[in-house]
Amino acid sequence: MEVVSPQRILVVGAGHVGLYAALRLSRKLRARQAEVTVVDPQPHMTYQPFLPEAAAGNISPRHSVVPLRRELKRCKIVSGAVTRIEHSRKTATVQPIIGPPLEIEYDQIIVAPGSVSRTLPIPGLRENGIGFKTIGEAIYLRNHVLDRLDVAAATTDPETRRRALTFAFVGGGYAGIEALAEMEDMARDALKYYPELSVGDMRWVLVEATQRVLPEVDRDMGAYTVQQLLNRGLDIRLDTRLESCVDGVVKLSDGDSFASDTIVWTAGVKPSPMLDDTDLPRDDKRRISCLPTLQVVDGDKVVEGAWSAGDCAAVPDLTGPPGTFCSPSAQHAVRQAARMADNIRAVIRGKEPVPYKHKHAGSVASLGLHKGVAQVYGIKLKGPIAWFMHRTYHVSRIPSFNRKVRVVIDWTLAFFLKREVVALGQLHDPREEFTEVTPRVG
Numbered sequence: 001m002e003v004v005s006p007q008r009i010l011v012v013g014a015g016h017v018g019l020y021a022a023l024r025l026s027r028k029l030r031a032r033q034a035e036v037t038v039v040d041p042q043p044h045m046t047y048q049p050f051l052p053e054a055a056a057g058n059i060s061p062r063h064s065v066v067p068l069r070r071e072l073k074r075c076k077i078v079s080g081a082v083t084r085i086e087h088s089r090k091t092a093t094v095q096p097i098i099g100p101p102l103e104i105e106y107d108q109i110i111v112a113p114g115s116v117s118r119t120l121p122i123p124g125l126r127e128n129g130i131g132f133k134t135i136g137e138a139i140y141l142r143n144h145v146l147d148r149l150d151v152a153a154a155t156t157d158p159e160t161r162r163r164a165l166t167f168a169f170v171g172g173g174y175a176g177i178e179a180l181a182e183m184e185d186m187a188r189d190a191l192k193y194y195p196e197l198s199v200g201d202m203r204w205v206l207v208e209a210t211q212r213v214l215p216e217v218d219r220d221m222g223a224y225t226v227q228q229l230l231n232r233g234l235d236i237r238l239d240t241r242l243e244s245c246v247d248g249v250v251k252l253s254d255g256d257s258f259a260s261d262t263i264v265w266t267a268g269v270k271p272s273p274m275l276d277d278t279d280l281p282r283d284d285k286r287r288i289s290c291l292p293t294l295q296v297v298d299g300d301k302v303v304e305g306a307w308s309a310g311d312c313a314a315v316p317d318l319t320g321p322p323g324t325f326c327s328p329s330a331q332h333a334v335r336q337a338a339r340m341a342d343n344i345r346a347v348i349r350g351k352e353p354v355p356y357k358h359k360h361a362g363s364v365a366s367l368g369l370h371k372g373v374a375q376v377y378g379i380k381l382k383g384p385i386a387w388f389m390h391r392t393y394h395v396s397r398i399p400s401f402n403r404k405v406r407v408v409i410d411w412t413l414a415f416f417l418k419r420e421v422v423a424l425g426q427l428h429d430p431r432e433e434f435t436e437v438t439p440r441v442g
């Protein structure tokens with residue numbers, strides 16, 4: 001059945017789910033069938049699996065993001081944040097990056113604002129911690145770590161030097177492990193240009209509350225990862241929690257305590273808090289309740305016109321035991337996006353949606369240049385081959401041919417010319433010098 005007036009499809013969030021779904025819908029539906037509007041406060045989608053490599057300087061940060069206006073030419077882009085969804089009125093409130101809030105009416109809504117860092121009320125964390133989920137955080141961390149090497153090389157005070165060269169990471173999932181391993185690898189490389197410092201002066205600490213790292217792979221692969229990091233001289237604390245970090249003094253549950261200028265929090269994610277201002281049904285983990293078709297569901301009743309997927313959604317995993325849900329991962333997010341787009345197309349044409357079913361293929365993680373760990377369809381790989389697999393997998397996944405070429409060129413340049421290890425600290429305070437030389441008026 002052909003629709004008469006175009007369906008107004010609103011996409012909340014242009015991340016892994018939103019970008020892929022909008023792209024597919026705009027390609028598969030004609031303008032007279034659908035108008036796709038995408039709302040996101042960022043002008044780009046961030047390919048998060050590349051954040052550790054962007055922070056380590058193997059990829060330009062600009063190449064690990066995908067510009068929305070360039071890729072979604074057939075969609076309307078609204079730069080702002082959705083602050084409220086009243087699905088009973090099929091209306092979303094948007095706070096644009098400038099100007100008063102506006103209301104957008106829709107026929108179908110894709111709710112995909114993803115997740116935020118899952119933090120805990122730990123004294124000092126708010127003031128001293130930094131997350132690792134955005135491109136801004138990745139760039140900041142890179143500059144900050146390199147800047148700490150400069151501080152350590154310049155100071156004559158042993159306490160300041162020790163503190164500058166102590167880097168603490170909390171959380172041993174793939175984000176934390178990759179961020180830690182890549183940053184340590186970069187800092188180790190950078191030390192070649194610091195005759196004042198040696199690798200033994202640095203202290204890299206991983207604090208993980210459970211007894212293992214990388215829960216996405218089998219225990220033996222997690223144990224291998226720990227052993228690799230120990231061999232590199234990293235300090236791995238399993239079964240240990242961060243108790244406080246007031247004024248940068250890290251106190252651990254095992255009784256140890258040390259001062260650090262760098263405390264990175266990568267201990268998991270929780271659904272976007274924006275969902276609190278919606279009338280959509282949610283589960284006990286505050287995720288949007290979905291059917292395997294990616295339609296939002298209230299009890300056993302489909303919420304007509306509402307769809308969700310990715311980190312903010314509870315999507316039943318049809319390949320697991322009953323009651324299990326798809327893990328928050330890019331792997332599920334992009335596949336769910338494709339299924340959802342096809343299901344929306346089917347529903348507006350009066351056809352039946354198809355359930356999403358994908359068995360998690362496994363994980364690939366980079367542990368620095370030429371080092372990695374991977375478990376894909378049960379096959380376990382270690383070292384350079386796993387690292388190569390990590391790179392080929394992710395370059396095949398990042399959206400657009402343009403990005404793929406840029407990323408491969410970045411890697412090739414870094415291979416021949418070595419990566420750049422210089423801090424651009426002024427990025428974080430660019431007006432300082434100009435303000436100092438400009439006279440005050442009045």
Ligand SMILES: Cc1cc2nc3c(=O)[nH]c(=O)nc-3n(C[C@H](O)[C@H](O)[C@H](O)COP(=O)(O)OP(=O)(O)OC[C@H]3O[C@@H](n4cnc5c(N)ncnc54)[C@H](O)[C@@H]3O)c2cc1C
Nearest residue numbers: 013015016017048049081082113114310311328329330331
């Ligand atoms: C460092 C790191 C490494 C990772 N590595 C891997 C990996 O190797 N393999 C893997 O499978 N997964 C990996 N992941 C996880 C993966 O990136 C996520 O599961 C995936 O991004 C989830 O997709 P999403 O679309 O739900 O959310 P996102 O991709 O986070 O997108 C959410 C979007 O919504 C926007 N948004 C937020 N709030 C609003 C609002 N109020 N209004 C409008 N827009 C909003 C955001 O700006 C963002 O663009 C990694 C994550 C991190 C942080």
